Amino acid sequence: MKSRFFLFCTLVLAVSAAWGPPEPSYRIGLLKYSGGGDWYANIETSLPNLASFCNRELGTNFDPEQEVIEAGSAELFNVPLVHMTGHGNVVFSDQEAQNIRKYLSGGGFLHISDNYGMDPFIRPQMKKVFPELEFVELPFDHPIYHQHFEFASGLPKIHEHDGKDPKGFGLIWNGRLVCFYDVECDLGDGWEDPEVHRNAEGTRLKALRMGANIVQYALNH
Secondary structure (H helix, E strand, O other), rough: OOOOHHHHHHHHHHHHHHHOOOOOOOEEEEEOOEOOOOOOOOOOOOOHHHHHHHHOOOOOOOOOOOOOEEEEOOOHHHHHOOEEEOOOOOOOHHHHHHHHHHHHOOOOEEEEOOOOOOHHHHHHHHHHHOOOOEEEOOOOOOOOHHHOEOOOOOOOOOOOOOOOEEEEEEEEEEEEEEEEEEEEOHHHHHOOOOHOOOHHHHHHHHHHHHHHHHHHHHHHH
16 A cells, blocks of 8 residues: 555656646654664754755755654654664653554655764664564665665765764665664764754765765655
8 A cells, every 4th residue: 555655756746747846845854762872963063955956966855844653652754754864862651662663664754863872772662663683784886876876885974983883774664765874973963954963065975975864865765
């Protein structure tokens, strides 16, 4: 059964073709979770910059204003993809885990960006969402690295953290990638305004391009 996300996006495209560019019609969600971790770590400019970049480079129609969505809320089903980040603890209640599972299995997409220190907490919580799945490292030839922009060597390195190579992991449910998880990369920080982290412009551009690939993949799959 086609997801409500696919049907919604199809309707938006049809209206756009018939009547010209519509008003911004959907947003990228920011997942708010419990446990004390800073879900709001990149709240100021990160997702708005990514949304604007996608509108310009991909022709999407995102509202640059992000939407904060609690993990257990029905509002989750109103966005085509949701972003999650932080440095520390994450806790999903049973209801929240079931809500996220229903969202992802119904056509939604989750991007998790480890802002440094999140890894040991998010893995067991995603096990509550999909007990039957394990995070698998995606090969460099995975389509998510080859959307509008080419990343032949996988994720770009945005922040040093422990100096390790960046890695992209995924949860694959019924043959579909439903969650993409970047580690030792910190894409979300790379989307922020230049003065926030003082990243080089080339580094920020790589982060935004990889973010656009994630968005495009989520919308098309």
